[in-house]
Amino acid sequence: MAMEITNLSKDNLKKMFKEGKRFDGRSLLDFREIEISSNVSNKAEGSARVKLGKTEVVVGIKLGVGEPYPDSPDKGNLTVSADLLPLASPRFELGPPDFPAIELPRLVDRLIRHSDIIDLGKLVIKEGEKVWTVYIDVYPINDDGGLIDASAIGALVALRGAIIPELDENGKVDYDKKSKKKFPLNEDSIPISLSFFKLGDSIILDPTREEEEACDARITYGISKVGKEYMINSCQKNGEIILTTEEINHMMKAIPEKYDSIMGKLKKYI
Amino acid sequence: MTKSSFKRIDGRKSNELRPITAKVGIIPNADGSALFAFGNTIAIAAVYGPRQLHPQHKQNPTKAFLRCNYDLMSFSVSERKKPGPNRRAQEISKVTEWALAPVLDLDSFPGTVIDVQIYILQADAGTRTAGINAASMALAHAGIPMKDLVCSVAAGKQDKELIVDLTKEEEDFKEGEGATDFAIAKVANSDEYTLLQLDGKIQPNIVSDVLELVNGACKEIYEAQKKALKEVVKK
Amino acid sequence: MKKSIKEEQEENSEFNREPSDSESVKRVVVVPGETIVSGEDYLPGEGTRRINEDVVASRYGLAEIAGRVIKVISLFGAFIPRRGNVVIGRVSDITFRGWNVDIDSASAGFLPIEESPRFINKDEMDQFLAIGEVVAAKIWNVNARGIDLSFKGKGLGKLEGGFIFRVIPSRVPRIIGREGSMVNLIKDKTGCNVTIGQNGWIWIRGSSISEEIRARKAIEYVAEQVFIDGLTEKMEEWFDKNK
Numbered sequence: 001m002a003m004e005i006t007n008l009s010k011d012n013l014k015k016m017f018k019e020g021k022r023f024d025g026r027s028l029l030d031f032r033e034i035e036i037s038s039n040v041s042n043k044a045e046g047s048a049r050v051k052l053g054k055t056e057v058v059v060g061i062k063l064g065v066g067e068p069y070p071d072s073p074d075k076g077n078l079t080v081s082a083d084l085l086p087l088a089s090p091r092f093e094l095g096p097p098d099f100p101a102i103e104l105p106r107l108v109d110r111l112i113r114h115s116d117i118i119d120l121g122k123l124v125i126k127e128g129e130k131v132w133t134v135y136i137d138v139y140p141i142n143d144d145g146g147l148i149d150a151s152a153i154g155a156l157v158a159l160r161g162a163i164i165p166e167l168d169e170n171g172k173v174d175y176d177k178k179s180k181k182k183f184p185l186n187e188d189s190i191p192i193s194l195s196f197f198k199l200g201d202s203i204i205l206d207p208t209r210e211e212e213e214a215c216d217a218r219i220t221y222g223i224s225k226v227g228k229e230y231m232i233n234s235c236q237k238n239g240e241i242i243l244t245t246e247e248i249n250h251m252m253k254a255i256p257e258k259y260d261s262i263m264g265k266l267k268k269y270i
Numbered sequence: 271m272t273k274s275s276f277k278r279i280d281g282r283k284s285n286e287l288r289p290i291t292a293k294v295g296i297i298p299n300a301d302g303s304a305l306f307a308f309g310n311t312i313a314i315a316a317v318y319g320p321r322q323l324h325p326q327h328k329q330n331p332t333k334a335f336l337r338c339n340y341d342l343m344s345f346s347v348s349e350r351k352k353p354g355p356n357r358r359a360q361e362i363s364k365v366t367e368w369a370l371a372p373v374l375d376l377d378s379f380p381g382t383v384i385d386v387q388i389y390i391l392q393a394d395a396g397t398r399t400a401g402i403n404a405a406s407m408a409l410a411h412a413g414i415p416m417k418d419l420v421c422s423v424a425a426g427k428q429d430k431e432l433i434v435d436l437t438k439e440e441e442d443f444k445e446g447e448g449a450t451d452f453a454i455a456k457v458a459n460s461d462e463y464t465l466l467q468l469d470g471k472i473q474p475n476i477v478s479d480v481l482e483l484v485n486g487a488c489k490e491i492y493e494a495q496k497k498a499l500k501e502v503v504k505k
Numbered sequence: 506m507k508k509s510i511k512e513e514q515e516e517n518s519e520f521n522r523e524p525s526d527s528e529s530v531k532r533v534v535v536v537p538g539e540t541i542v543s544g545e546d547y548l549p550g551e552g553t554r555r556i557n558e559d560v561v562a563s564r565y566g567l568a569e570i571a572g573r574v575i576k577v578i579s580l581f582g583a584f585i586p587r588r589g590n591v592v593i594g595r596v597s598d599i600t601f602r603g604w605n606v607d608i609d610s611a612s613a614g615f616l617p618i619e620e621s622p623r624f625i626n627k628d629e630m631d632q633f634l635a636i637g638e639v640v641a642a643k644i645w646n647v648n649a650r651g652i653d654l655s656f657k658g659k660g661l662g663k664l665e666g667g668f669i670f671r672v673i674p675s676r677v678p679r680i681i682g683r684e685g686s687m688v689n690l691i692k693d694k695t696g697c698n699v700t701i702g703q704n705g706w707i708w709i710r711g712s713s714i715s716e717e718i719r720a721r722k723a724i725e726y727v728a729e730q731v732f733i734d735g736l737t738e739k740m741e742e743w744f745d746k747n748k
Contacts, residue, residue, distance in 0.1 A: 044345035060345030175348035413582025418538030
């Protein structure tokens with residue numbers, strides 16, 4: 001096991017953040033360099049690789065034919081899952097998922113679902129009987145912090161390049177047949193995730209692993225923009241700590257600007 | 271050995287490998303890491319350790335425990351694979367351990383574990399052999415003492431014709447004697463074999479031809495592995 | 506059993522030796538199983554073995570061909586603890602006999618209560634060293650149960666202030682430099698205190714945050730350089746550029 005964060009490093013980071021400094025020279029709310037490639041796995045209906053500094057995730061989308069849920073017979077199904085591979089970090093272990101492995105896909109699921117980026121109504125094959133089930137699977141390759149935000153970007157880019165496979169005459173999926181059917185996306189709503197981290201009285205974005213481990217709490221927002229209006233689609237505080245009104249307002253103030261700056265970096269990929 | 275007139279589905283010669291991609295140092299967190307691809311089959315591997323092994327009763331007081339974990343990413347195959355290792359993946363993990371252990375000096379690290387994590391990003395047959403090639407590079411990269419690299423490739427037959435590095439389409443060949451898939455790993459600089467796994471039909475008197483074919487292929491694989499390990503160190 | 510001090514020092518100097526800078530050394534990257542040189546005159550050193558006429562690499566790394574003895578020095582990989590190594594670790598637990606110290610290696614470190622410079626009541630052990638605190642200690646024994654640590658030595662003990670970070674452990678000798686030349690240069694240029702653990706963990710404490718950041722960046726820069734020829738001059742330049 002890699003060494004856990006020490007009291008020294010935690011105190012030191014607290015001091016640094018108070019002065020607005022970080023080891024890599026970023027300001028507190030800056031993101032690291034984002035590097036994206038799409039279609040990285042040719043059997044997936046859509047896929048993407050996202051690098052956020054040294055953090056790397058791969059997201060793949062598979063479609064299968066399934067039954068609709070009884071309460072939504074006219075909608076396709078969405079399932080997001082993540083496997084925190086021991087490949088990606090000395091801290092990840094094989095075996096049943098622990099809480100971070102459960103929380104990550106839930107957060108990605110919620111920001112995608114509530115932003116309405118997927119037009120689930122167009123993923124019906126036969127109403128009440130057969131619909132497409134969309135699987136979004138997230139695999140971290142190297143965890144150097146900020147996995148949730150990187151995964152959300154990966155899911156977004158993978159969705160934007162996804163296709164719907166062809167069905168054969170028996171209604172079975174023919175994965176070998178090349179399909180050009182575009183995946184039904186709502187073009188007006190593009191969600192990303194912004195995870196703020198708190199250490200002492202400071203709030204930062206996009207932490208490295210070292211910074212993330214020093215922090216006391218994380219608040220993840222799923223943000224989209226419809227027309228000129230920014231929308232919070234999901235939100236979750238993680239960690240035993242209080243947030244003040246001032247801190248919440250500080251984040252609200254940062255959200256629009258951060259959304260636009262990240263979107264600027266993503267533009268050429270989506 | 272094989273007739274030169276024979277053409278494969280993708281136009282390759284019988285002894286021709288798919289284009290190889292080999293890279294080292296792709297996972298900064300790991301002590302060693304590598305990517306190895308045969309055409310559309312892409313394997314990545316990370317090595318962690320020697321590190322502490324829990325629980326204690328699993329520790330071997332005389333040598334390091336080599337623990338390999340092979341799995342397909344859910345979207346690497348046509349029909350989504352449910353995440354988590356099934357029996358096939360568990361068996362491949364085990365034969366991968368047996369393929370790699372013979373070259374490693376595990377005695378130097380008693381009581382520890384060396385973890386080898388192998389994931390298939392994209393599958394078009396030959397995933398276990400690509401995984402072994404990636405793992406062998408990653409183990410070297412991690413500085414684990416080893417006497418040589420391990421190179422691996424599948425040989426096979428299409429009806430009666432011997433071929434090397436089969437694609438999924440070739441594996442699914444059904445005419446005549448059908449397809450035979452014979453996964454082999456060998457120690458790079460000696461004629462010692464560390465993986466033998468076969469499905470199909472093959473005559474005992476042909477196996478020496480298969481080994482000859484594999485030896486040729488492994489030379490190319492070794493050169494690619496060597497090049498990647500050298501390239502990662504920049505002047 | 507404990508070895509003599511002389512033996513211990515010899516072992517240390519072997520492990521801590523930094524590659525020499527002299528022009529006559531030839532360095533090439535080799536892979537396991539690769540023949541480095543041929544001929545009976547050559548002697549297989551660390552990381553190599555003899556097969557007939559050949560000296561062959563038994564690990565991946567930088568082969569040093571200097572004189573008769575051929576060695577292969579690791580460039581990557583986990584820390585392998587050796588007797589006499591100074592390491593930096595984190596107190597992970599307190600037992601009635603002493604402190605468990607995580608030194609980021611395959612075996613757990615243990616610091617016996619007797620290593621405390623003053624008498625400590627068993628119920629007040631955390632006043633001397635609490636969980637999460639950082640120590641610099643020396644490995645005085647490696648055995649099947651784990652690694653015994655000691656505070657006997659210059660600069661060893663609990664570390665206060667500053668921060669720690671990790672580099673690839675095999676890069677430590679070059680960060681120290683010949684007879685400490687590299688680390689001394691970094692200390693001089695930044696005014697920071699620096700303690701280097703052989704396990705790759707490094708402690709820095711300076712008078713200001715910006716100097717601490719600069720010292721860390723300098724060390725990370727050195728750690729990235731694989732070939733060390735002319736590294737001291739390169740570092741002088743680096744400091745001129747990164748003021």
